[in-house]
Structure formats: C-alpha cells, structure tokens
Amino acid sequence: MDKDASTTTANRPDADGRSETADRILDLAQERIQRRGYNAVSYGDLAEDLDLTTAAIHYHFPSKADMVEALVQRYRQQSAAMRKALLEEHDTLVGRLEEYVQRFSSPLRGGGLCLCGVLAADESTLPGEVQQEVRQFFEEHENWLAEVIETGVTDGGNLQGCDTPRDVARVFLATIEGAMLTSPDRSPEAYTETLQLLVDSIA
Structure with a gap:
C-alpha cells in the first residue's frame, strides 16, 4: 500500500464521515487496546502493522486523544x-x-x-x-x-x-x-x- 495520505478510494469518507483508512486505524487500535490497554498502543506500532507512516495516521487523527x-x-x-x-x-x-x-x-x-x-x-x-x-x-x-x-x-x-x-x-x-x-x-x-x-x- 502507498504510505501517503493522499485522497484515494481508501481515504473517501464512509456513511459516518470516516475514510476506509481511518476505519482500519480504529479497528486495529481497538483490538490492541482491548488486549493490551491504552498506554501500550502507539502510532508507531499501528503505522508499522498497517503499512502506513505515522504522518498518515496523524492525518486522520492528529493526536492519540483524537483517535x-x-x-x-x-x-x-x-x-x-x-x-x-x-x-x-x-x-x-x-x-x-x-x-x-x-x-x-x-x-x-x-x-x-x-x-x-x-x-x-x-x-x-x-x-x-x-x-x-x-x-x-x-x-x-x-x-x-x-x-x-x-x-x-x-x-x-x-x-x-x-x-x-x-x-x-x-x-x-x-x-x-x-x-x-x-x-x-x-x-x-x-x-x-x-x-x-x-x-x-x-x-
């Protein structure tokens, strides 16, 4: 996957106003938090496992609090x-x-x-x-x-x-x-x- 946050199909909003990429980020973050806790989840880990850059995650969620x-x-x-x-x-x-x-x-x-x-x-x-x-x-x-x-x-x-x-x-x-x-x-x-x-x- 291309590691930028450009406007592609994956970045078009769904019915809730989120892009496919944003939902993928939330899906993985939820899985990690439910297994490890809030403080064990980092943008770096999420980016690596989703084949994104941390900048791409910040594009969708400027801070961990936002996410x-x-x-x-x-x-x-x-x-x-x-x-x-x-x-x-x-x-x-x-x-x-x-x-x-x-x-x-x-x-x-x-x-x-x-x-x-x-x-x-x-x-x-x-x-x-x-x-x-x-x-x-x-x-x-x-x-x-x-x-x-x-x-x-x-x-x-x-x-x-x-x-x-x-x-x-x-x-x-x-x-x-x-x-x-x-x-x-x-x-x-x-x-x-x-x-x-x-x-x-x-x-």
Missing part, C-alpha cells in the same frame, strides 16, 4: 445499535439480559476485554475528552439496563439489598465488567455461566 475519542464514540454507537436490536428481537427480561450477556462476551472470544472497561482501568492517564466518552458509555448502559429491568419486573428484581431497578442495573453492569477479569482463563463459557446466575436472580 481514542473517535474510537469510543464509534463503540458507543455500535453498543446503542446492539441495545436497540435486543429490544426488537426479545420481548422478555430473561431473553434480553441473556442476549445482552452473550453480546458482551464477544471481546473474550477474540482474546480481549470490553473496550471501555479497559479504558476505565486506565482512567487516570486518559485525556479528559476520552474520560468523558467512557463515562458516557457506562451511563448509557446503566440507563438502558434500568429501563429494561423496570419494565420486566414489578419489585426492582430479586437481588437482596437492591430496592430499585437502578440499583439492580448498577450491580449488573459492575458484574458483567468485573466478571471478564475473574472468569477462569477469561473463558467466554465460564463468563456466561457466571452471569446466568445473576440473570436468574433478577428475572
């Missing part, structure tokens, strides 16, 4: 589409939560973790704009879970000590993120088995 901010925004958009699909595909609380867990387990199947979970662990070293995007991600998921649980149960769920759907949503979100780290060998099967116990308790 990761765009990455989390894309991740949030994908998550919103996933949550919308779950509501359309399942009409029971159990079905929605079980499928939600399955979708959340997908990074484990690729050897990584939830992008925003990894970034949250590095929060103290993240640029402010990236911190805000990560917080937005968790806020959106907590709000969605609270709404889904509220429409699916009449008493806030069966979790002891949880008086409201919001309480249950916070516990659920914390568990689906934390279980990624504690599941033996980060096994997707062990992960979903653990979360099934929580789903059964709520629903």
